[in-house]
Amino acid sequence: MSTGLRLFDLAGADDDLRFSPNCWRTRLALAHKGLPVETIAWRFTEKDAIAKSGQGKVPVLVVGDRWLCESWDIAEYLEDAHPDRPSLFGCPQGRATARFVNQWASEVLHPAVARVVVPEIPAALHEKDREYFRRTREAAFGQTFEAIAAERDEALVALDRTLAPLRSTLAHQPYVAGAAPAYADHAVFGAFQWARVISPAKLTAAGDPISSWVARMLDAYGGLARTAKRMMSSLPRS
Amino acid sequence: MSTGLRLFDLAGADDDLRFSPNCWRTRLALAHKGLPVETIAWRFTEKDAIAKSGQGKVPVLVVGDRWLCESWDIAEYLEDAHPDRPSLFGCPQGRATARFVNQWASEVLHPAVARVVVPEIPAALHEKDREYFRRTREAAFGQTFEAIAAERDEALVALDRTLAPLRSTLAHQPYVAGAAPAYADHAVFGAFQWARVISPAKLTAAGDPISSWVARMLDAYGGLARTAKRMMSSLPRS
Numbered sequence: 001m002s003t004g005l006r007l008f009d010l011a012g013a014d015d016d017l018r019f020s021p022n023c024w025r026t027r028l029a030l031a032h033k034g035l036p037v038e039t040i041a042w043r044f045t046e047k048d049a050i051a052k053s054g055q056g057k058v059p060v061l062v063v064g065d066r067w068l069c070e071s072w073d074i075a076e077y078l079e080d081a082h083p084d085r086p087s088l089f090g091c092p093q094g095r096a097t098a099r100f101v102n103q104w105a106s107e108v109l110h111p112a113v114a115r116v117v118v119p120e121i122p123a124a125l126h127e128k129d130r131e132y133f134r135r136t137r138e139a140a141f142g143q144t145f146e147a148i149a150a151e152r153d154e155a156l157v158a159l160d161r162t163l164a165p166l167r168s169t170l171a172h173q174p175y176v177a178g179a180a181p182a183y184a185d186h187a188v189f190g191a192f193q194w195a196r197v198i199s200p201a202k203l204t205a206a207g208d209p210i211s212s213w214v215a216r217m218l219d220a221y222g223g224l225a226r227t228a229k230r231m232m233s234s235l236p237r238s
Numbered sequence: 239m240s241t242g243l244r245l246f247d248l249a250g251a252d253d254d255l256r257f258s259p260n261c262w263r264t265r266l267a268l269a270h271k272g273l274p275v276e277t278i279a280w281r282f283t284e285k286d287a288i289a290k291s292g293q294g295k296v297p298v299l300v301v302g303d304r305w306l307c308e309s310w311d312i313a314e315y316l317e318d319a320h321p322d323r324p325s326l327f328g329c330p331q332g333r334a335t336a337r338f339v340n341q342w343a344s345e346v347l348h349p350a351v352a353r354v355v356v357p358e359i360p361a362a363l364h365e366k367d368r369e370y371f372r373r374t375r376e377a378a379f380g381q382t383f384e385a386i387a388a389e390r391d392e393a394l395v396a397l398d399r400t401l402a403p404l405r406s407t408l409a410h411q412p413y414v415a416g417a418a419p420a421y422a423d424h425a426v427f428g429a430f431q432w433a434r435v436i437s438p439a440k441l442t443a444a445g446d447p448i449s450s451w452v453a454r455m456l457d458a459y460g461g462l463a464r465t466a467k468r469m470m471s472s473l474p475r476s
Contacts (some may be wrong), residue, residue: 090331096416097335103403104342165341178334 005030008050008060011041012124016229019124019197021110021190024225025071026059028186031221033078033085037061044129071190072102075183088183101176102187104165112162113191115155117199119145124198124231159203163210170209174216181220189217193225200232243268246288246298249279250362254467257362257435259348259428262463263309264297266424269459271316271323275299282367309428310340313421326421339414340425342403350400351429353393355437357383362436362469397441401448408447412454419458427455431463438470 010020030037042049042058053060053067061068068074079088089095118137122130138144169176176184192214195203204210218226248258268275280287280296291298291305299306306312317326327333356375360368376382407414414422430452433441442448456464
């Protein structure tokens with residue numbers, strides 16, 4: 001079935017290296033809804049290509065003449081436009097509560113994972129993105145990449161602490177959304193897929209309930225996330 | 239309607255001073271379900287009174303000959319035992335996702351609020367609880383209450399950072415659970431009611447979406463939380 005959906009999806013130097021945590025949220029939400037999508041490799045500096053979205057970041061989903069942005073807003077759009085397909089939220093309470101999970105992932109988890117993986121990103125980027133990426137991210141962190149890289153061990157310890165509520169939740173249930181994955185999972189898993197595509201870093205240990213959940217999320221939707229190209233393709237796949 | 243429910247509820251020296259964040263979760267969940275309950279003032283050292291629950295902490299809800307403990311498990315029990323009454327979760331996805339919110343509140347929010355209010359708790363306690371409380375809490379924090387109190391300004395700054403995902407969620411919707419309060423709100427609000435009953439500390443500023451939500455939660459269920467006795471009863475009620 002062709003739905004004519006097009007997704008601008010952050011790519012590295014290699015068109016197939018797709019590493020944005022926010023774009024992965026949208027990829028998984030589209031797969032959950034069973035909606036095929038044409039993904040378009042996009043680089044940080046290609047602002048003109050997505051100007052019709054009214055801003056400069058991806059994901060940008062093009063549906064006919066609508067240009068949608070912000071991963072959360074795209075998820076709500078998909079849920080409302082396709083109520084007949086598997087639900088991303090289950091019910092209004094599920095949607096509202098998934099919003100909290102989404103905000104936690106964006107505001108707490110992403111910065112904690114970034115401190116582990118950001119210094120590895122420039123090597124994956126298209127030449128034309130490297131200066132932009134370093135300048136904007138070093139300004140955001142208030143540190144050079146070299147300084148961030150030097151604190152990697154501390155960042156892994158801090159990340160482990162940050163993961164506590166996710167860990168205890170997944171000790172009680174197979175997915176954040178319960179018995180099966182849904183948007184609350186997509187919102188969180190994006191960060192794990194980001195790290196997996198870009199970095200050899202192990203964010204969680206074997207035996208951690210989060211590790212088992214990551215494995216299940218990699219297998220979900222026909223292995224969409226597991227089969228994605230990785231930067232370190234010579235490493236054993238986990 | 240008498241349901242015969244009895245709740246062991248943490249109290250201070252004054253029987254009416256009820257300040258446990260976990261007990262407040264249960265009080266609000268019972269109110270949400272429209273279930274009257276007899277609350278029993280309980281002190282930390284009265285372990286014998288709740289021995290039938292198989293552990294030593296409150297809330298403990300007695301339903302006939304069942305002794306239920308752990309605020310989350312009690313909420314699931316209430317939802318399953320009273321499916322005809324207003325739902326605490328909305329749907330299975332809502333329940334699973336509320337679990338994450340609950341874990342975040344217990345593991346991240348409670349410790350952050352504790353650093354602000356714990357040194358004020360001994361003054362509210364029954365004489366017989368004071369030594370137990372100080373000994374167990376100082377061991378948990380690895381600091382004396384005096385040392386914690388000396389870091390109160392830093393604790394308020396850290397709490398403000400901790401509240402980020404709650405703040406951005408409530409900037410988009412009136413309650414964590416969406417259009418109306420439900421268990422995801424009870425799970426988080428317990429910590430705010432804890433601080434309100436025990437301490438004059440202001441956790442959030444006027445104009446913060448969290449402050450407006452706290453006000454709505456105080457008014458919910460006939461003002462159950464707003465009318466609760468406070469330690470600083472001479473202060474203006476907020």
